[in-house]
Amino acid sequence: MVDDVTRYPLTGRFLMGRTRHAMREREKELLESSITEVAEYDRSHLVLVRGELAERSTLLIEGYMLRTIEEHGRRYIVGFHVPGDFVDLHAYALKRLDHDIVTLGPAKVGIVPHERIGHIHENEPHLSRLFWFSTLLDAAIQRQWTLKLEQLKASRRVAHRFSEVWRRLEMVGLARSNGFRTPLNQTDLADMCGTTSIHMNRALSELRREDVVEFRRGLVIARDRSRLESFGDFNPDYLYGGGPLGVQHELDGTD
Amino acid sequence: MVDDVTRYPLTGRFLMGRTRHAMREREKELLESSITEVAEYDRSHLVLVRGELAERSTLLIEGYMLRTIEEHGRRYIVGFHVPGDFVDLHAYALKRLDHDIVTLGPAKVGIVPHERIGHIHENEPHLSRLFWFSTLLDAAIQRQWTLKLEQLKASRRVAHRFSEVWRRLEMVGLARSNGFRTPLNQTDLADMCGTTSIHMNRALSELRREDVVEFRRGLVIARDRSRLESFGDFNPDYLYGGGPLGVQHELDGTD
DNA sequence: CGTTGAATTGACACCGTTCAACGACAGTGG
DNA sequence: CCACTGTCGTTGAACGGTGTCAATTCAACG
Incomplete structure (x- = not known):
């Protein structure tokens, strides 16, 4: 997997430790080449504003990003992202987000126009399923946050x-x-x-x-x-990293 | 829209009030015919168990369903579903869930084998994008729960x-x-x-x-x-029902 | 009419918020 | 080099929100 980071310097960490092993070489290449622009942002840079029509999504390459909601003069963090996360991929299907996307420290990101994602969605069912998986992984993390807020x-x-x-x-x-x-x-x-x-x-x-x-x-x-x-009270299962919930082999074969 | 409920008695409420208007007639028919089995469950019926390999998903027709997690001898509810919700559609991409799916009261559900969903995923990009949207809607609701737990x-x-x-x-x-x-x-x-x-x-x-x-x-x-x-402190935007975040026209045309 | 599960109430301790004040540290400019 | 400034971290005290345990009431149903 270290290999993937050198071979695909922009997208090599996407789904790493999860189902990246299910990606075919040409899918990895396709994803890498879907990044039409690389940007470096300062800390607290607003990448996508709540309610704004999104026409591109952001894959985090270096640094950290947050999902935040500002209400009653206070900021709430409802999501946290590390390199390899396709941070606002969900904006492709939602079009407008209910929250802001913001950098925490300085960050390097890759930008993928929705046009490209649409192309993958229509012609690459296997890769597009992995995209879907990745947005559901974020949802699983969100669910765990809800749970832990309730119980701890x-x-x-x-x-x-x-x-x-x-x-x-x-x-x-x-x-x-x-x-x-x-x-x-x-x-x-x-x-x-x-x-x-x-x-x-x-x-x-x-x-x-x-x-x-x-x-x-x-x-x-x-x-x-x-x-x-x-x-x-941490149990890593919900991160889908190969434990009992991890997709070990199901997505391996042809789709 | 009342029409849809009579015309499609099993799936007529799917995405109703959201992007259902973007569904073409043949997509509605296709979805309706994807339900290979209708089941009626009692209250507290376990539909899908955490960690179990899922081979079908459940669309709620009548009644209510919950997503629950049992930990330390206490049950936590991390999701709530009403008729029209494609409750565990996300199991198609996740394969195994990190939580249980359970009926609240008595409920009537439609069952869709993942084989059918796979077919739609591979051949019906427009409908499959609406499927994706529907799982992300659940995620948006989850996010709002997180937020409200933090602030209220x-x-x-x-x-x-x-x-x-x-x-x-x-x-x-x-x-x-x-x-x-x-x-x-x-x-x-x-x-x-x-x-x-x-x-x-x-x-x-x-x-x-x-x-x-x-x-x-x-x-x-x-x-x-x-x-x-x-x-x-309720603001319905996150339900994507036609307010500022609602997908009014973007998904209308051909994909 | 008794049983059962759900709803209600009181007392008390702990968790968390708020306001106010202070301390530590890095960067800046004199 | 030092004083100034801003950000971040730390502390105390008063108060309100919530959990816990135990006991009681209520409604539904056979």
Whole structure:
């Protein structure tokens, strides 16, 4: 898979760790060549605005992106993306989004016109099914967020988020052995976990005190990863990475 | 649209109030004929189990269905479906789900083998795009749940849920002018809103006391609908029903 | 008319918000 | 080099929202 990142520098991480192995070589080439433009954005760059008619979608190459909704003067983060994610592919079928797409830190993205996606959708059923899968994967992650918001208190929620991001980064080959780096600050974390930055601060110091995980200036470090994951009640199945839900072989053959 | 329900008694409510107008007559016929079996289930019937390989999907014709996750001896409701919803269409691309699909009250469903969906996916790009849209609509609803869990207290969350279900029923022609009927009980509502049944009870009596909405034995009645919706901070845009996000004309023409 | 499941109520502890204030640090310009 | 400034992180105290346990009432149904 490391090979794919060098061979397909723009799209090599798409579905990596999931069903990328089901992609044929010509599909990988087709996807890579569908990117008509590469852009580098600063932090907090608004890529797609809620309600705006979308005519292209964005595949994240480097950095992080968020899905945000601003309401009552407060920003809520309803999605988090790592390299390899086809961030707003769903805009192809929805046309207009109910949320904003925004960069977190500086980010490098590939842009795919909907015309190209339409062509793939009409002529490449196997690849287009993988596209569909990828948007449903985002939905599964969303579902898990809903679940964890319902059942965990703030400190466990952060632990869950950290566990998730760590795994997702690992799947695309971007995690360290003892943690990961992210431009998130405590306010961002609060906006992701449905709490206030003040309470997030207390939650983080609880995690530090209990030796679950350490968060400092965008560096997440855990001495014992399994301790972090069990504190956050994290079960990676919903990431569809090869566990009991993973699509191991079903999508392999011809469609 | 009432016409569609009589002409297509099984699938006439699919995407009704959304992009159904973009469906061609032969697509409606094709969908109707894709249902190879109609089943009637009792309440709490398990239609699809988490982790199980799915080979067919279920379109809800009458009644209600839920997406649930059981963890730590408690059940969490992460999705709610009304007639016309293609409840587990996403199982076509995901193969295995991370949650259960279950009936709430008694329900009548149409079953579509994935073979048929595969045929449509490969040969009917326009219809298959509407399928994709429908799964993304579920995702948008999920996103809104995440948002409201983050920002509202329990009593306002219920008000939001009531507003949503009311609108969704209305879209498929099944609401009353002053409310709607549902087999939900207070425990179900609690499981949907991420709270306990005891607290849900207090939330409901607050809503009654404040004259926002009345919930009794599965009957939801509001004297003033706009009061309910504003109390629940409800904005129907995310339901893609013709407001600013609705796909009014884009999907009309040939694909 | 008794049984059963659902709804209701009170008391109490914990979780989380809010407001206000303070501390740590990096970047900037004098 | 230092003072200034802004952002981010930290802390305390008061208050409101929610979970928990236990007990009671209510409605439906055989």
